[in-house]
Amino acid sequence: MGGWLQLENLGLTEGGVRIVADVTLEIGAGRTAILGPNGAGKSTLLRLMHGLLKPSAGRVAWPQPLSQGMVFQRPVMLRSSALANIEYGLALRGHAPDERRRRAQAALERVGLPELAGRQAKRLSGGEQQRVALARAWALEPQVLFLDEPTASLDPLSSREVERIVGEIAAAGTKIVMTTHNLGQARRMADEIVFIEGGRLLEQTPAAEFFRQPRTDAAREFIREEIG
Incomplete structure (x- = not known):
C-alpha cells in the first residue's frame, strides 16, 4: 500500500462488543468522508486513525510522520478568551509569546471572528465555538486534520460557515478526513467516500461514483433512507 495513512486488519473490541472489525484501507490525496448509519463505528474509526484509541487488532501505519489535528463535534473550550484558547495550543508546541x-x-x-478575540470562549454560540476550534487547529498548521461530525449540532448558517472554513483549510494543503451522516455535506466536501456499517469497511470509492452507483446493497439503502 502507498497512501499516507494505512490501516491493516484494524479492529477494536470493548466489553466483548466488536466496534471496528478487520478494516484494511489506505488514504491518500484529497478529502475523505467516512459515512455510515448511526452506530456504524465512524467516530471510533476516526479516533483509531488519530491515535486516541488503541486497536485490539491490526495496526495504524504512518509511512511518514505527519503533524495532526482533530476537531470534535462538541469542542472543548478552556475557561479563557477565544484568543487564549488558540494561543494555548501554540504554547504547547513551544512557540514564543509574540508568535503565539x-x-x-x-x-x-x-475564520471570520476577529471581533470575538477577547470574549469568553465558553459563552460563544455553538457555531462560534466550532469556528474557534477550527482556528485553534489551523493555527498549528497540521498536515492532516480529523473532523468528527463538525456540523452535526449546528444550524444551517453555521454549518455553511464551517464548511467554508474546512474548504479553505484543505485548499491551503491540509488533508481532511471527516465523519458525517449528512449526504449533502459529503457530496459538497468529499473527494472519496469510506462507507462502513457494523464496524466493517464496505466501500472506499471516489465520491462521485459512490453517489452515482454505490457498489453494495447497504450503501444503496443508506442513501435511500437519508434522502427520505
Whole structure:
C-alpha cells in the first residue's frame, strides 16, 4: 500500500462488543468522508486513525510522520478568551509569546471572528465555538486534520460557515478526513467516500461514483433512507 495513512486488519473490541472489525484501507490525496448509519463505528474509526484509541487488532501505519489535528463535534473550550484558547495550543508546541499572539490573531481572522478575540470562549454560540476550534487547529498548521461530525449540532448558517472554513483549510494543503451522516455535506466536501456499517469497511470509492452507483446493497439503502 502507498497512501499516507494505512490501516491493516484494524479492529477494536470493548466489553466483548466488536466496534471496528478487520478494516484494511489506505488514504491518500484529497478529502475523505467516512459515512455510515448511526452506530456504524465512524467516530471510533476516526479516533483509531488519530491515535486516541488503541486497536485490539491490526495496526495504524504512518509511512511518514505527519503533524495532526482533530476537531470534535462538541469542542472543548478552556475557561479563557477565544484568543487564549488558540494561543494555548501554540504554547504547547513551544512557540514564543509574540508568535503565539500573531498566529492566533491570524487564525481568528481566517475564520471570520476577529471581533470575538477577547470574549469568553465558553459563552460563544455553538457555531462560534466550532469556528474557534477550527482556528485553534489551523493555527498549528497540521498536515492532516480529523473532523468528527463538525456540523452535526449546528444550524444551517453555521454549518455553511464551517464548511467554508474546512474548504479553505484543505485548499491551503491540509488533508481532511471527516465523519458525517449528512449526504449533502459529503457530496459538497468529499473527494472519496469510506462507507462502513457494523464496524466493517464496505466501500472506499471516489465520491462521485459512490453517489452515482454505490457498489453494495447497504450503501444503496443508506442513501435511500437519508434522502427520505
